[in-house]
Amino acid sequence: MTKTVAVIGGGPAGLMAAEILAQAGQTVTVYEQKPSLGRKFLMAGRGGLNLTHSEEFEKFLPRYGAAEKFMTPLIESFTPQMLRAWADDLGQETFIGTSGRVFPKMFKASPLLRAWLLRLEKLGVQFKLNHHWLGWRENNLIFKYENKEVAVAADAVLLALGGASWPRLGSDGAWTEILQNKKIEIMPLRPANCGFQINWSDIFKNKYAGQPVKSVALLFNGIRVPGEIMITQGGIEGGPVYALSTALRDAIAQYGSAELAVDLRPDMTEEQLTKALQRPRAALSFTNYLRKAISLSSPAIGLLLEQPNRAELGRYSPPQLAALLKSVPLTLTGTSHIERAISTAGGIALSELDNGLMLKKLPGVFAAGEMLDWEAPTGGYLLQGCFATGAAAAHGIINFLN
Ligand SMILES: Cc1cc2nc3c(=O)[nH]c(=O)nc-3n(C[C@H](O)[C@H](O)[C@H](O)COP(=O)(O)OP(=O)(O)OC[C@H]3O[C@@H](n4cnc5c(N)ncnc54)[C@H](O)[C@@H]3O)c2cc1C
Known part of the structure; x- marks a missing residue:
């Protein structure tokens, strides 16, 4: 007997579930509040659409942090290889980039979404x-x-309503109240893979907001992440910031602020920097000296001069200056607004769900995707998680209806 299934939310999680359910012979209707489907998926395509990651499970699964145990059987049932085969089948062959991330060869989401729909x-x-x-x-x-x-x-x-970041694309987190009224526990929605606030001086932000600081490394809690950061009017964002964002966000929640260190020359050791800084300064200004002696970029010099003791830096000895350049402290005072975050932490408490992703308190109602309480860094883990939970919920629904 054919049963009717309402999938609410036309993002990757909802659409994956719709596909599996329809293949199993169910009558499926997808309800979407926007005039078109997969808006956030298309936005992800602007960055090349990092679909998943090629690393082994021993590395892959711990990316889900506290939700690793919950996600493991779901990702094992819908693996990165299966995701790649699925994309291939839709005419969108994928490849593994140098970082191990997986992208469609077309580097965008629109052809994939068109074929999928x-x-x-x-x-x-x-x-x-x-x-x-x-x-x-x-x-x-x-x-x-x-x-x-x-x-x-x-x-x-199936509820597949997404998180609360980029609400103009549809996922606005308004569902939390509906489910709380049904006594479902919702962990607070918080920004993930997000930027952070810093109280820049007016001089610095007027000059450098919107500019990248290239080839740096960020250090926090013993973790070091190289890459490029972007200066914003109110702080910083960019790949290495997102990679550390869970730890930074949680530290700010606990202590009110977090101190991040920036290595402005990760390609040089402290000793090499000390040696290079022994070159006589002669008549050069401090900033020109840094530019000439160690090829420090203008935004990097700006960052260094954001230190409260900036007036004394010119009198630092070469070893003192080298030590500072390897670890420039930045005080982060808060996360950027969730509207600008790549993803959302928090959501439906995992304890509310059974193995088939049905809400135990609402028989027949299932949930998948970013609206569940899991988070992961960028690198393809988000979409992999959404596809895998969508697939798991579809199988849960098929079992329930049988
Ligand atoms: C800029 C950006 C870049 C990204 N890049 C990547 C990437 O490269 N790789 C990666 O893995 N992830 C990436 N992500 C994250 C990824 O896009 C999301 O994790 C994924 O889209 C979440 O899928 P979902 O189906 O759970 O929710 P969504 O894609 O958010 O879909 C939820 C849908 O539900 C609808 N909806 C919500 N409320 C209602 C309602 N009350 N009634 C009806 N419909 C409703 C929404 O309109 C929306 O269409 C990126 C995100 C952003 C913002």
């Missing part, structure tokens, strides 16, 4: 766009559509 249509999946889910009334799902309320009955429901 075509496949879903052929499988008979219905799409109801501009349908904003409001919750339940009696046993019906209630949607707002063109200023009217529409009631929908379904044999099973």
